[in-house]
Amino acid sequence: MRPRFLSKYILKCPRCGFETEASPYVMRCPRCGELLDALLIADRVRLNWGGLRGRGVWRYRELLPEPGNTVTMGEGATPLIRLRGHGNAYVKFEGANPTGSFKDRGMTVGVSLALSIGVKGVIVASTGNTAASAAAYAARAGLECLVVLPKGGVAKGKLGQAMLHGAKIAEVPGTFDNALEYVLEAVLSDGRVNNVNYYPLNSINPWRLEGQKTIAYEIVEEIGVPDYVFVPVGNGGNIYAIWKGFRELVDFGVIDRVPKMIGVQASGAAPMVRYWRGLGEARIDNPRTVASAIRIGRPINWFRAYRAVKYSGGEFIEVSDDEILMAQRMLGREGIGVEPASAASLAGYLKALGEGMVDAGDKVVLIATGHALKDPDTLLMNSNVNMVSVSSLDELRSLIVAQEPGI
Numbered sequence: 001m002r003p004r005f006l007s008k009y010i011l012k013c014p015r016c017g018f019e020t021e022a023s024p025y026v027m028r029c030p031r032c033g034e035l036l037d038a039l040l041i042a043d044r045v046r047l048n049w050g051g052l053r054g055r056g057v058w059r060y061r062e063l064l065p066e067p068g069n070t071v072t073m074g075e076g077a078t079p080l081i082r083l084r085g086h087g088n089a090y091v092k093f094e095g096a097n098p099t100g101s102f103k104d105r106g107m108t109v110g111v112s113l114a115l116s117i118g119v120k121g122v123i124v125a126s127t128g129n130t131a132a133s134a135a136a137y138a139a140r141a142g143l144e145c146l147v148v149l150p151k152g153g154v155a156k157g158k159l160g161q162a163m164l165h166g167a168k169i170a171e172v173p174g175t176f177d178n179a180l181e182y183v184l185e186a187v188l189s190d191g192r193v194n195n196v197n198y199y200p201l202n203s204i205n206p207w208r209l210e211g212q213k214t215i216a217y218e219i220v221e222e223i224g225v226p227d228y229v230f231v232p233v234g235n236g237g238n239i240y241a242i243w244k245g246f247r248e249l250v251d252f253g254v255i256d257r258v259p260k261m262i263g264v265q266a267s268g269a270a271p272m273v274r275y276w277r278g279l280g281e282a283r284i285d286n287p288r289t290v291a292s293a294i295r296i297g298r299p300i301n302w303f304r305a306y307r308a309v310k311y312s313g314g315e316f317i318e319v320s321d322d323e324i325l326m327a328q329r330m331l332g333r334e335g336i337g338v339e340p341a342s343a344a345s346l347a348g349y350l351k352a353l354g355e356g357m358v359d360a361g362d363k364v365v366l367i368a369t370g371h372a373l374k375d376p377d378t379l380l381m382n383s384n385v386n387m388v389s390v391s392s393l394d395e396l397r398s399l400i401v402a403q404e405p406g407i
């Protein structure tokens, strides 16, 4: 049965074309197994782009599922910050969301939906940010939250957030890919949710991704259509969601083109780059990178991410851990604190500039997916120590004199 709040949607298989009525429970195509797209039915949407009200994700409620119970903490409306000295680039700082990553845009929709269908709790596998966000939004909604994490593979800030918000934590051996396998085995049968207690809110869930597409809407409202959008890619849901947001604005006549979507992966965890280059399936064993958020070898949304890049005329590119860490430091010196995975966007942009793939004059948006504080160990390891011990006022004065010789 389709809940009324999904009545402006259908679910459609992007591979075999199968269509079915929108449901919170159906994730995969019953015919071919592909993840289903949640598509808006144009004549059921009354969009007045010039007359939008409110701010953040729910400003775009006409283009979202609208469950009666909205669990929100003001997510979205993140700053778009112009970079100094690197072409015509802007950083979309998703670290400014309530739990410090873009996941909050998805969780406000996903957890609202979970609450409205009356489940007991939510469940996610995670490299950390999905867990932190699910835990916080579940706590807000009064729902339980079970997070399944790769043992030893989650940055401390994110683990601490999941604990703080009262999630039950299950650690599994192996990587995020193993954790996700456990979750999917536990809660899905034939691509349908089989467990009414714990509702899955990973990016297999198309309703969560609806929240994430609002990144595109905000960019368009602020600077129009960029030429390129650089997105760090792990499980592949976010680049798809952002592309879908732009596509919808084309379909509704708000803009006339989509930007080229550039998926950036870390060299040691680059299954999409491998597939893009025709070197085999979009999967690798043993993904390795300093950027733990994108340490993913088998992206569940590989076909979604592939479509976003292919149909926008973009590319998948890879960057080394050293390039990621350098980009994190560069952003830090511009006052923008991001976690390593997020710095992959700038690293990718610098590489693309260097290789002539983009011009300095092109209007570019770099999605900075998560906050620097998420991963304090890497933050400290990757920062220049500029610290001295001061034991007297005179010593402090000498520092001021030494640093301001002209005054």
Ligand SMILES: Cc1ncc(COP(=O)(O)O)c(C=O)c1O
Pocket: 101, 129, 130, 203, 232, 233, 234, 235, 236, 237, 238, 239, 293, 294, 339, 341, 342, 369, 370
């Ligand atoms: C900070 C950060 N950046 C990038 C990603 C990659 O996003 P996606 O898995 O949607 O490709 C993630 C994880 O999802 C993340 O936590």
Ligand SMILES: N[C@@H](CCOP(=O)(O)O)C(=O)O
Pocket: 124, 125, 126, 127, 128, 129, 130, 131, 176, 201, 202, 203, 204, 234, 235, 237, 238, 293, 294
């Ligand atoms: N980086 C992610 C990995 C899980 O991605 P999801 O989009 O499928 O939830 C995380 O933060 O856990």
